[in-house]
Amino acid sequence: MRASLLQIGVDPAESVKSRRARVASLVREQTGSDLVVLPELWPVGAFASDLFATEAEPLTGPTHDAMAAAARDAGVWLHAGSVIERSDDGTLYNTALVFSPDGRLAATYRKIHRFGFDQGEAVLLGAGDRAVTVGLPGTTVGLATCYDLRFPELFRQLTAAGAELLVVPAGWPTRRRAHWSLLARARAVENQCYVLACGTAGTHAGVEQAGHSVVVDPWGEVLAEAGPDEEVLTVDVDPATVARTRADFPVLRDRVLGLDRP
Numbered sequence: 498m499r500a501s502l503l504q505i506g507v508d509p510a511e512s513v514k515s516r517r518a519r520v521a522s523l524v525r526e527q528t529g530s531d532l533v534v535l536p537e538l539w540p541v542g543a544f545a546s547d548l549f550a551t552e553a554e555p556l557t558g559p560t561h562d563a564m565a566a567a568a569r570d571a572g573v574w575l576h577a578g579s580v581i582e583r584s585d586d587g588t589l590y591n592t593a594l595v596f597s598p599d600g601r602l603a604a605t606y607r608k609i610h611r612f613g614f615d616q617g618e619a620v621l622l623g624a625g626d627r628a629v630t631v632g633l634p635g636t637t638v639g640l641a642t643c644y645d646l647r648f649p650e651l652f653r654q655l656t657a658a659g660a661e662l663l664v665v666p667a668g669w670p671t672r673r674r675a676h677w678s679l680l681a682r683a684r685a686v687e688n689q690c691y692v693l694a695c696g697t698a699g700t701h702a703g704v705e706q707a708g709h710s711v712v713v714d715p716w717g718e719v720l721a722e723a724g725p726d727e728e729v730l731t732v733d734v735d736p737a738t739v740a741r742t743r744a745d746f747p748v749l750r751d752r753v754l755g756l757d758r759p
Protein backbone atom coordinates (compact mmCIF):
# COMPACT_ATOMS: atom_id res chain seq x y z
CA MET A 498 0.00 0.00 0.00
CA ARG A 499 1.46 3.35 -1.04
CA ALA A 500 0.72 6.29 1.26
CA SER A 501 1.39 9.97 0.59
CA LEU A 502 1.41 12.51 3.39
CA LEU A 503 0.87 16.05 2.09
CA GLN A 504 2.62 18.38 4.53
CA ILE A 505 0.74 21.57 3.65
CA GLY A 506 2.02 25.10 4.34
CA VAL A 507 -0.54 27.14 6.28
CA ASP A 508 0.80 30.70 6.08
CA PRO A 509 -1.97 33.30 6.45
CA ALA A 510 -0.95 35.12 3.22
CA GLU A 511 -2.94 32.46 1.36
CA SER A 512 -6.74 32.63 1.67
CA VAL A 513 -8.70 29.60 2.82
CA LYS A 514 -10.35 29.45 -0.59
CA SER A 515 -7.14 29.43 -2.59
CA ARG A 516 -5.52 26.93 -0.22
CA ARG A 517 -8.50 24.65 -0.67
CA ALA A 518 -8.14 24.80 -4.47
CA ARG A 519 -4.38 24.28 -4.28
CA VAL A 520 -4.70 21.28 -1.96
CA ALA A 521 -7.38 19.75 -4.19
CA SER A 522 -4.95 19.96 -7.15
CA LEU A 523 -2.17 18.39 -5.07
CA VAL A 524 -4.47 15.51 -4.09
CA ARG A 525 -5.39 15.01 -7.76
CA GLU A 526 -1.69 14.54 -8.56
CA GLN A 527 -1.38 11.56 -6.17
CA THR A 528 -2.82 8.99 -8.57
CA GLY A 529 -0.04 6.48 -7.78
CA SER A 530 -1.00 6.33 -4.10
CA ASP A 531 -3.59 4.20 -2.35
CA LEU A 532 -3.96 6.48 0.66
CA VAL A 533 -3.40 10.24 0.83
CA VAL A 534 -3.23 12.03 4.18
CA LEU A 535 -3.62 15.76 4.89
CA PRO A 536 -2.82 17.59 8.15
CA GLU A 537 -5.07 18.94 10.90
CA LEU A 538 -7.12 22.08 10.15
CA TRP A 539 -5.11 22.91 7.03
CA PRO A 540 -7.84 25.22 5.67
CA VAL A 541 -7.55 27.67 8.60
CA GLY A 542 -4.44 26.65 10.58
CA ALA A 543 -4.71 24.86 13.92
CA PHE A 544 -3.71 27.94 15.95
CA ALA A 545 -5.81 30.52 14.04
CA SER A 546 -8.59 30.32 16.61
CA ASP A 547 -9.88 33.78 15.67
CA LEU A 548 -10.95 32.24 12.33
CA PHE A 549 -12.68 29.18 13.78
CA ALA A 550 -16.18 30.70 13.98
CA THR A 551 -16.04 32.50 10.62
CA GLU A 552 -14.49 29.57 8.70
CA ALA A 553 -16.57 26.82 10.35
CA GLU A 554 -18.43 24.67 7.84
CA PRO A 555 -21.14 22.05 7.96
CA LEU A 556 -19.88 18.49 7.59
CA THR A 557 -20.81 18.63 3.91
CA GLY A 558 -19.42 22.14 3.34
CA PRO A 559 -16.88 23.48 0.82
CA THR A 560 -13.90 21.48 2.12
CA HIS A 561 -15.96 18.29 2.07
CA ASP A 562 -17.07 18.97 -1.52
CA ALA A 563 -13.59 19.84 -2.78
CA MET A 564 -11.96 16.83 -1.09
CA ALA A 565 -14.68 14.38 -2.17
CA ALA A 566 -14.17 15.43 -5.79
CA ALA A 567 -10.36 15.30 -5.49
CA ALA A 568 -10.43 11.80 -3.93
CA ARG A 569 -12.74 10.59 -6.69
CA ASP A 570 -10.66 12.16 -9.48
CA ALA A 571 -7.42 10.68 -8.10
CA GLY A 572 -9.08 7.34 -7.22
CA VAL A 573 -7.50 7.31 -3.74
CA TRP A 574 -8.53 6.87 -0.14
CA LEU A 575 -8.20 10.35 1.30
CA HIS A 576 -7.81 11.21 4.96
CA ALA A 577 -8.57 14.89 4.37
CA GLY A 578 -7.16 16.10 7.68
CA SER A 579 -9.67 18.09 9.68
CA VAL A 580 -11.99 21.08 9.40
CA ILE A 581 -13.85 23.24 11.89
CA GLU A 582 -17.28 21.61 11.74
CA ARG A 583 -20.37 23.58 12.69
CA SER A 584 -22.79 20.93 13.94
CA ASP A 585 -26.59 21.11 13.68
CA ASP A 586 -26.83 22.51 17.22
CA GLY A 587 -24.19 25.18 16.50
CA THR A 588 -21.34 23.54 18.46
CA LEU A 589 -17.97 23.69 16.68
CA TYR A 590 -15.74 20.61 16.47
CA ASN A 591 -12.32 19.78 15.05
CA THR A 592 -13.55 17.04 12.72
CA ALA A 593 -11.52 14.72 10.51
CA LEU A 594 -12.99 13.54 7.19
CA VAL A 595 -12.08 10.32 5.37
CA PHE A 596 -13.17 9.69 1.78
CA SER A 597 -13.21 6.48 -0.24
CA PRO A 598 -11.89 6.45 -3.83
CA ASP A 599 -15.43 6.98 -5.16
CA GLY A 600 -15.66 10.26 -3.22
CA ARG A 601 -17.97 8.92 -0.50
CA LEU A 602 -17.52 10.24 3.05
CA ALA A 603 -16.46 6.95 4.66
CA ALA A 604 -15.79 8.19 8.22
CA THR A 605 -15.69 11.28 10.40
CA TYR A 606 -13.88 11.71 13.71
CA ARG A 607 -14.36 14.59 16.16
CA LYS A 608 -11.09 15.24 18.01
CA ILE A 609 -11.48 13.98 21.57
CA HIS A 610 -8.61 15.78 23.33
CA ARG A 611 -8.80 19.53 22.71
CA PHE A 612 -5.55 21.47 22.88
CA GLY A 613 -4.99 24.85 24.57
CA PHE A 614 -5.67 24.27 28.26
CA ASP A 615 -7.79 27.36 29.06
CA GLN A 616 -7.67 28.95 25.61
CA GLY A 617 -8.16 28.35 21.86
CA GLU A 618 -9.54 25.01 20.80
CA ALA A 619 -9.99 23.87 24.42
CA VAL A 620 -12.60 26.55 25.08
CA LEU A 621 -13.98 27.24 21.59
CA LEU A 622 -14.70 23.71 20.42
CA GLY A 623 -16.74 20.78 21.63
CA ALA A 624 -15.02 17.44 22.36
CA GLY A 625 -15.59 14.26 20.42
CA ASP A 626 -16.72 11.27 22.45
CA ARG A 627 -16.05 8.33 20.15
CA ALA A 628 -12.97 6.47 18.91
CA VAL A 629 -13.32 5.78 15.17
CA THR A 630 -11.83 3.15 12.89
CA VAL A 631 -12.41 2.81 9.16
CA GLY A 632 -11.97 -0.26 7.00
CA LEU A 633 -9.75 0.01 3.93
CA PRO A 634 -9.15 -2.94 1.59
CA GLY A 635 -7.09 -5.44 3.60
CA THR A 636 -6.58 -3.29 6.69
CA THR A 637 -8.16 -1.06 9.33
CA VAL A 638 -7.23 2.55 10.01
CA GLY A 639 -7.59 4.17 13.44
CA LEU A 640 -8.22 7.92 13.60
CA ALA A 641 -6.67 10.43 16.01
CA THR A 642 -5.81 14.12 15.69
CA CYS A 643 -2.72 16.03 16.89
CA TYR A 644 -2.94 16.49 20.70
CA ASP A 645 -4.62 13.04 20.87
CA LEU A 646 -1.10 11.69 20.24
CA ARG A 647 -0.31 12.37 23.92
CA PHE A 648 -3.09 10.07 25.18
CA PRO A 649 -2.16 6.40 24.79
CA GLU A 650 -5.58 5.17 25.99
CA LEU A 651 -7.19 6.33 22.75
CA PHE A 652 -4.62 4.46 20.66
CA ARG A 653 -5.06 1.31 22.74
CA GLN A 654 -8.81 1.51 22.09
CA LEU A 655 -8.20 1.90 18.36
CA THR A 656 -5.85 -1.08 18.40
CA ALA A 657 -8.40 -3.14 20.32
CA ALA A 658 -10.92 -2.22 17.61
CA GLY A 659 -8.59 -3.73 14.99
CA ALA A 660 -6.56 -0.75 13.80
CA GLU A 661 -3.29 -1.57 12.03
CA LEU A 662 -2.57 1.90 10.66
CA LEU A 663 -2.91 4.83 13.05
CA VAL A 664 -3.32 8.04 11.06
CA VAL A 665 -2.67 11.30 12.89
CA PRO A 666 -3.15 14.64 11.13
CA ALA A 667 -1.59 17.44 13.16
CA GLY A 668 -0.61 21.11 13.38
CA TRP A 669 2.28 20.51 15.76
CA PRO A 670 4.43 23.50 16.80
CA THR A 671 8.20 23.54 16.28
CA ARG A 672 8.66 24.33 19.97
CA ARG A 673 7.61 20.78 20.92
CA ARG A 674 9.07 18.95 17.93
CA ALA A 675 11.05 16.61 20.18
CA HIS A 676 7.77 15.28 21.61
CA TRP A 677 6.22 14.78 18.15
CA SER A 678 8.58 12.13 16.80
CA LEU A 679 8.99 10.48 20.20
CA LEU A 680 5.23 10.13 20.71
CA ALA A 681 4.67 8.89 17.14
CA ARG A 682 7.27 6.15 17.69
CA ALA A 683 5.91 5.30 21.13
CA ARG A 684 2.34 4.85 19.82
CA ALA A 685 3.70 2.61 17.03
CA VAL A 686 5.81 0.43 19.36
CA GLU A 687 3.26 0.01 22.14
CA ASN A 688 0.44 -0.90 19.72
CA GLN A 689 2.57 -2.67 17.10
CA CYS A 690 0.91 -0.55 14.43
CA TYR A 691 2.05 1.75 11.65
CA VAL A 692 1.78 5.42 12.59
CA LEU A 693 1.31 7.94 9.76
CA ALA A 694 1.59 11.40 11.30
CA CYS A 695 1.09 14.34 8.94
CA GLY A 696 1.85 17.85 10.15
CA THR A 697 1.76 21.34 8.66
CA ALA A 698 4.54 23.69 7.56
CA GLY A 699 4.81 27.48 7.79
CA THR A 700 3.79 29.93 10.50
CA HIS A 701 0.36 31.22 11.42
CA ALA A 702 -1.00 33.04 14.48
CA GLY A 703 2.65 33.47 15.49
CA VAL A 704 3.18 29.72 15.85
CA GLU A 705 5.87 28.10 13.73
CA GLN A 706 4.81 24.66 12.56
CA ALA A 707 7.18 21.74 12.95
CA GLY A 708 6.56 19.92 9.68
CA HIS A 709 8.60 16.71 9.99
CA SER A 710 5.69 14.47 9.09
CA VAL A 711 6.70 10.93 9.87
CA VAL A 712 5.81 7.33 9.05
CA VAL A 713 6.78 4.74 11.65
CA ASP A 714 6.53 0.96 11.23
CA PRO A 715 5.16 -1.47 13.88
CA TRP A 716 8.70 -2.08 15.15
CA GLY A 717 9.18 1.63 15.82
CA GLU A 718 11.52 2.26 12.90
CA VAL A 719 11.07 5.57 11.10
CA LEU A 720 10.38 4.67 7.44
CA ALA A 721 10.30 8.25 6.19
CA GLU A 722 10.42 11.72 7.64
CA ALA A 723 9.79 15.11 6.00
CA GLY A 724 11.76 18.29 6.50
CA PRO A 725 10.31 21.51 7.89
CA ASP A 726 8.82 22.90 4.63
CA GLU A 727 5.89 21.98 2.46
CA GLU A 728 6.54 18.49 1.10
CA VAL A 729 4.90 15.33 -0.19
CA LEU A 730 6.18 12.32 1.76
CA THR A 731 5.49 9.06 -0.06
CA VAL A 732 6.16 5.67 1.48
CA ASP A 733 5.15 2.04 0.97
CA VAL A 734 3.61 0.26 3.96
CA ASP A 735 2.64 -3.39 4.17
CA PRO A 736 -0.27 -3.99 6.58
CA ALA A 737 0.74 -7.69 6.79
CA THR A 738 3.80 -6.51 8.75
CA VAL A 739 1.50 -5.73 11.69
CA ALA A 740 0.36 -9.34 12.13
CA ARG A 741 3.92 -10.59 11.56
CA THR A 742 5.31 -8.23 14.21
CA ARG A 743 2.63 -9.23 16.71
CA ALA A 744 3.27 -12.93 16.06
CA ASP A 745 7.06 -12.60 16.34
CA PHE A 746 6.97 -10.50 19.50
CA PRO A 747 3.52 -11.06 21.07
CA VAL A 748 3.69 -8.39 23.74
CA LEU A 749 0.03 -7.34 23.35
CA ARG A 750 -0.93 -10.83 24.56
CA ASP A 751 0.61 -10.07 27.95
CA ARG A 752 -1.53 -7.07 28.79
CA VAL A 753 -2.91 -7.38 32.29
CA LEU A 754 -4.94 -4.19 32.65
CA GLY A 755 -7.86 -3.35 30.35
CA LEU A 756 -10.50 -5.61 28.96
CA ASP A 757 -9.96 -5.72 25.22
CA ARG A 758 -7.16 -7.80 23.83
CA PRO A 759 -6.30 -7.09 20.21
Ligand SMILES: O=C(O)CCC(=O)C(=O)O
Binds near residue numbers: 543611645668673676
Ligand atom coordinates in the same frame (compact mmCIF):
# COMPACT_ATOMS: atom_id res chain seq x y z
O1 LIG B 1 0.45 18.57 22.05
C1 LIG B 1 1.08 19.46 21.48
O2 LIG B 1 2.19 19.82 21.86
C2 LIG B 1 0.51 20.14 20.28
C3 LIG B 1 -0.96 19.91 20.12
C4 LIG B 1 -1.58 20.80 19.11
O3 LIG B 1 -0.96 21.68 18.59
C5 LIG B 1 -2.96 20.57 18.67
O4 LIG B 1 -3.59 19.59 19.09
O5 LIG B 1 -3.45 21.37 17.83
